Amino acid sequence: MAQVRSKKATRVPKTRATRTASGASKPRSGPAPSGAGRRPAPYGTGRRRWTMLFAEGNATMRDLLGGKGAGLAEMSRIGLPVPPGFTITTEACLEYYRRSRQFPAGLMDEVRQKMRLLEERTGKRFGDATKPLLVSVRSGAKFSMPGMMDTVLNLGLNKTTVEGLARASGDARFAYDSYRRFMQMFGNVVLGLKHELFEDILLAAKRARGVTQDTELSAGDLGALTEEYRRLVRERAGQAFPEDPWQQLEMAIHAVFESWNNPRAITYRNFNKIPHDLGTAVNVQTMVFGNLGPTSGTGVAFTRDPATGEKKVYGEYLLNAQGEDVVAGIRTPKPIGELVRDLPQAYRQFMDVCALLEKHYRDVQDVEFTIEHGTLYLLQTRSGKRTGQAAVKIAVDMVHEKLITKEEALLRAEPASLEQLLHPRLDPDAPRRVVGKGLAASPGAASGAIVFDADEAVKLATQRKVILARPETNPDDIHGLVAAQGVLTSRGGMTSHAAIVARGMGKPAVVGAESLRIDEEAGQLAAGDVVIHQGDVITIDGSTGEVILGEVPVIEPSLAGEIEELLRWADQVRTLGVRANADYPRDARKALEFGAEGIGLCRTEHMFMEAERLPIMQQMIMAATEGERRAALDRLLLFQKEDFKGIFREMGNRPVIIRLLDPPLHEFLPRMEDLLVEVTEMRARGETDGLQEKEALLRRVQMLHEFNPMLGLRGCRLGILYPEINEMQVRAILLAAVEVKRDEGIDVIPEVMIPLVGHPNELQFVHQQLVTVAAQIVKEAGVSVRYLFGTMIEIPRACLVADQIAEIAEFFSFGTNDLTQTIFGFSRDDAQAKFLNQYLEKGILTDDPFQVLDRSGVGKLMEMGARLGKKVRADLEVGICGEHGGDPSSVEFCHQIGLDYVSCSPFRVPIARLAAAQARLKEKTATAKDI
Secondary structure (H helix, E strand, O other), X not given: OOOOOOOOOOOOOOOOOOOOOOOEOOOOOOOOOHHHXXXXXXXXXXXXXXXXXXXHOOOOOHHHHHHHHHHHHHHHHOXXXXXXXXXXXXXXXXXXXXXXXXXXXXXXXXXHHHXXXXXXXXXXXXXXXXXXXXXXXXXXXXXXXXXXXXXXXXXXXXXXXXXXXXXXXXXXXXXXXXXXXXXHHXXXXXXXXXXXXXXXXXXXXXXXXXOOOHHHOOHHHHHHHHHHHHHHHHHHHOOOOOOOHHHHHHHHHHHHHHHOOOHHHHHHHHHHOOOOOOOEEEEEEEOOOOOOOOOOEEEEEEOOOOOOOOOOOEEEEEEOOOHHXXXXXXXXXXXXXXXXXXXXXXXXXXXXXXXXXHHHHOOOEEEEEEEEOOEEEEEEEEEOOOOHHHHHHHHHHXXXXXXXXXXXXXXXXXXXXXXXXXXXXXXXXXXXXXXXXXXXXXXXEEEEEEEOOHHHHHHHOOOOOEEEEEOOOOHHHHHHHHHXXXXXXXXXXXXXXXXXHHHHHOOOEEEOOOOEEEEOOOOEEEEOOEEEEOOXXXXXXXXXXXXXXXXXXXXXXXXXXXXHHHHHHHHHHOOOEEEEEXXXXXXXXXXXXXXXXXXXXXXXXXXXXXXOOHHHHHHHHHXXXXXXXXXXXXXXXXXXXXXXXXXXXXXXXXXXXXXXXXXXXXXXXXOHHHHHHHHHHHHHHOOOOOHHHHHHHHHHHHHHOOOOHHHOOOOHHHHHHOHHHHHHHHHHHHHHHHHHHHHHOOOOOEEEEEOOOOOHHHHHHHHHHHHHHHHHHHHHHOOOOOOEEEEEEOOXXXXXXXXXXXXXXXXXXXXXXXXXXXXXXXXXXXXXXXXXXXXXXXXXXXXXXXXXXXXXXXXXXXXXXXXXXXXXXXXXXXXXXXXXXXXXXXXXXXXXXXXXXXXXXXXXXXXXXXXXXXXXXXXXXXXXXXX
């Protein structure tokens, strides 16, 4: 057989990345790794090497070998049964991109050398007609990306070697089954032909034989199938299926490098904030076969339950199958516990391996294995993806088991994943019509319109919540999973693609609901005699596996058990305070349940929007004189005072920051466009009843209209032009504080925040008025109440003159939402609707600055403002009150620049508590290293 011996590394033609054909994928594009612009560093002996045997590496080499390669190397090092192989390093991938998608010089020479070593280890030869060596070629980046990049199994088979494999194994059916699998994967991954094209041919072959399972096809059937695949490749790819094993290997390596930038990998990295400049390693490993009959099989298992955290091995397996069969979800596998009956010796050995790996790594492991004629082989170990609930339980349990320390548990828990524990759950008392049940693959409940296609999920998700329902998901569905509230499949198990990815995303998932019949083409799901059409609303419960018709009410969560214990540890470590944004007593109550230490922002304008108050607020705005305005404000004062008393009762002696009226007045009036239409129609119909009032309202709205209201008459500017509004609010705050102290013994310290200050003279003007009002109320009441006046720093100029502002203000609170808008020059709503996603996709911005604090711009001004303010007033209290207060990265930055607290929505308080503890622990680690 001819073999490719060229010493020169050349670009392999006609792979999925370099050609298009009918039925083939379009050229893949994406951000090339930034590392492609630099030369890789040498390692080992000092000369540049592109490959390493598994036996040469270890677990610390993830950057170089990727997660999969490092895991294989470590398992080899500690003596576990790993089929021999080698890793092509991430540096080779970066060099590949640097060389405009050409292999690094010498790469294939090294690959050939390593293949010779595999031949020596196995006693087989690559491309040999009698005893062929077959290998798998699998991607493996530093961070786990389940199913997002590409794999080819059984590489090395052709018309000649398949006969050799049949003779060597004594099983022609196994040989041709392996061959058709190889052709199908190679055709899809390397040649870019759609997976469905091969599946259609396979389905036709089964129908022709009158069977339903792949395993029911004979060796002759499978041999004929390979000829059909060969014809498909010629017609659709415009080339013959490659027969030369060395060419197959070279093309497969090229395809795996290219898979780093396939659309699903890019989508996954964007969602999980994985850098695009890491590249992927390629693992070439001797094949072991789980499809050799009833004493062979393949499976995936977690050393603890990835959904609940329960301490038991949790996984699935299939007999007479190859690895991709389990994760692809095409067949629903058996629970791992049943392996003890099928293959007891392999089961016991695997349980021992799981215990050893978990103890060795001191973390939950996701283990992939194959059993060949009763002999166990390990193909992968990696840190197991888990739900937020499981992550917390596992971390706390491992502390009690003395596997890890409390500090390690805190650092290991992912703050954002706590949000899953705080999701509402289905009301157990609510009526429900259960139409099906599957495996509870990822906890939480979700309701939405059912859709059967990932593209349709993305489209419809812009209008309403959706549930993605598929027979099974595959990696190309990733964008639909991102868009959907939850996922439902009729096939697949707990380790299927849908289950793993949903758990990683924190989205509810029900998989393997085999009683449901999903018809993608018709756009409907049949559950017994119930037919659910696309767009109908369903609910899935990822904690029970139930599929429910319609929307089911939910109830709010609470903190208990392991999460409460973990957060107690966090509170013992952190030095950054955590408060909550709360506008009503019920919000304050929830904030305390979640561990808030005070209220960092109470927005008083929300109190005016309630039905019985809005008409009074509108009367105040429409008033022609100051006297009329004050009369309306006096009525509002009673409402405001009761609101504040309710919040003070909930918070006790904890700090409560109350922001005075901030939005422009037109927000409390009807929209100008709606009024204009209404008045025009009334005039056209000749209606006079109420017309004068509508016309007067329209004139007032037109007078208040602004071209850029965000930077218009609002905040402290309103208080300067209409001081009676601020005076009423301060009167309500102080009267409430006086009354709860006098009547209920609650010694509250209200902190009054004056918004949108950009010049110290603005603050001085408003402050003088309000201090007088406050002092008068306290004096008249004869009750001593301590109060503070401060300001919201949300204008860039305020950061620059913070030292002057601090001479007046007793506290600062950075309003990071508006500060981000004014620093970037972005209108938040317009930016997020029109162009911000494009900025993120094109790599102009790495994060949405309204979700993750922009450290180099907004952060720099915050640091300056805090430093200047504390220089003038040493006891100045400084915090933030935008939604950034619940983002872990932003919380870490606030700790770094020495803020006193962060404030966020009540449901994000636990996230902020954990993130603040992690920031402190990271700081201690960095300080220790410096010493």
